Amino acid sequence: MATLFRSRRVVLPGGVREAGLLVGGDGRVARVLEAHELLDPAHAAGPHLQVEDLGELVLMPGVVDSHVHVNEPGRTAWEGFSTATRAAAAGGITTIVDMPLNSIPPTTTKANLEIKLEAAKGKVHVDVAFWGGVVSGNQRHLKDMVEAGVVGFKCFLCPTGVQEFSSASVADVEEALKELQGTKSVLAFHAEVDLPDVEPPQKDKARKYQTYLNTRPPLMEVTAIRKVAELCQQYKVRCHIVHLSAAEALPIVRNAKARGNQLTAETCHHYLSLASENIPDGATQFKCCPPIRNQKNQEHLWTALRSNVLDMVVSDHSPATADTKRLEDGNFLEAWGGIASVQFGLSLFWTAASERKFTLTDVAKFLCHKPAKLCSLERRKGHIAEGMDADFVIWDPEASFVVDPSAIHFKNKITPYLNKTLKGRVIRTIVRGKTVYEVGKDFPAPQGHLILLSNDMQSN
Known part of the structure; x- marks a missing residue:
């Protein structure tokens, strides 16, 4: 049976308006009905129609979070496919893209990708796609992973924090870009580089956030992003900057785009919602790499979004256990650098953006x-649009809620957003026409798909 989802606030490519979305049995949008057609939907869409009238609730495309560390297999004490995708569904996310590191083995060969696919099978509540990784010495594996369906590749220009995933030298990156020429794929960069003249950290002040912040100055990002822009122009391969935090690097991105280079950049919810001035001593749940910077820096990031210098906002969900976050002693210098937030991205963004x-x-x-x-x-x-997967989030932008640990679905309830009031409440999440989350109800059995790119999906 076909289902018609109707709302007075449907977010369509042309704007927000009253509309109806007819979803067929194949899980795709069969038609977009305009307001006048909703006066007699059975006539417009046919008999035997199930109608879901959502009133004033917003009906929007499902969120796509292209930067999530699931950590399975290998570090499932940190996170896993079941818990990560349940949290995603509760946050209005209908597709996540899993990062190649923090799992053991990392996604650096086709064989390792197949191990990850097997680990995810039957566990995912939303659709999941996969990044591959570029490390020292694996360049000959990249085309095999492209053919296997990864969405692109990620590399680090500085140490990663895990032994299994090495950083890449400039020579490694250049070899990777040569391999990726003509493939339509993309190379994403953790764009920080170590600097020789950074002052050693004051270990006796390790509980102070400023102590950690001083170890990762903006110049680490500026230097790396300048090099990425040069490589993007030289090799004519799509390049992407992940989790840009330093406003000083924004002119480099702006100028690269103005020259016509295929360079994009993302920032994260924590950089847009949190500021270094407000981070308490010992609160290592706020530690991430690159770091959260000050309020003035944050406003520059918002301006860059408005002017399209920054292209997107993602979670960089990077959870960890209490011991690796050093919650007991609050040591910022030794704590794992990552923020867990995949469930709250839509609400975090709307709270600040509105x-x-x-x-x-x-x-x-x-x-x-x-x-x-x-x-x-x-x-x-x-x-x-017609023919797209029927992936929707139904949410109330006027409603607020408090982040309570009892309502968190990712595995470790360690997040800087505990007890914060956020605006924008997810009511229901739909993937391929099927409800995967509804507020106040139990989760249905996992219904998500594992996505591997095929040639017809690659249009860049």
């Missing part, structure tokens, strides 16, 4: 369409 007069259309652009496009998923994901 104060700055961003619109619902902006939310769909930065959280749905642009991440889907980065990962070559835009023919199926990220916006609402």
Whole structure:
């Protein structure tokens, strides 16, 4: 039976308006019905129609979070496919893209990708796609992974924090870019480099956030992003900056785009919602790499979003256990650098964005369409149109809620957002026409798909 989802606030590519979305048995949008057609939906869409009238609730494309560390297999005490995708579903996310590191083995060969696929099978509540990784010496494996269906590759220009995934030298990166020429794939960069003249940290002040912040100055990002922009121009391969935090690097991105280079950049919810001035001593749940910087820096990031210098906003969900986060002693220098937030991205973004007069259309652009496009998923994901997967989030932008640990679905309830009041409550999440989350109800059995790119999905 076909289902018609109707709302007075549907976020479509042309704006927000009253509309109906007819979903067929194949889990795709069969038709977009305009307001006048909703006066007699059975006539417009046919008999035997199930109608879901959502009233004033917003009906938006499902969020695509292209930067999530699931950590399975190998570090399932930190996270796993079941818990990560349940949390994603509760946050209105319909597709996540899993990062190649922190799992054991990392996704650096086709064989390792197959191990990860086997680990994920039957566990995912939303659709899941996969990044491959570039490390020293694995360049000959990249084309095999492209053919196997990864969305692209990630590399680190500085130490990663895990033994299994080495950083890549400039020579390694250049070899990778040569391999990727002509493939339509993308190379994403953790864009920080070690600097020789950074002052040694004051270990006796390890509980002070400023002590950690001083170890990762903006110049680490500026130096790395300048090199990425040069490589992007030289090799004519799509390049992407993950989790940009330093506003000083924004002119490099702006100028690279102005020259016509295929360079994109993301920032994260924590950089847009949190500021270094407000981080308490010992609160290592706030530690991430690159670090959260000050309020002035944050406002520059918002301006860069408005001007399209930054393309998208993602979670960089990087959870860890209490011992690796050093919660007991609050040592910022030794704690794992990562923030868990995949469940709250939509609400975090809307809480801050609505104060700055961003619109619902902006939310769909930065959280749905642009991440889907980065990962070559835009023919199926990220916006609402006929033929697209029926991936929706139904949410109330006027409603607020308090982040309570009892309602957190990711594995370790360690997050800087505990007890914070957020605006924008997810009511229901739909993947391929099926409800995967509804507030106040138990989760249904996992219904997500594992996505491997095929040639017809790659349109970049």
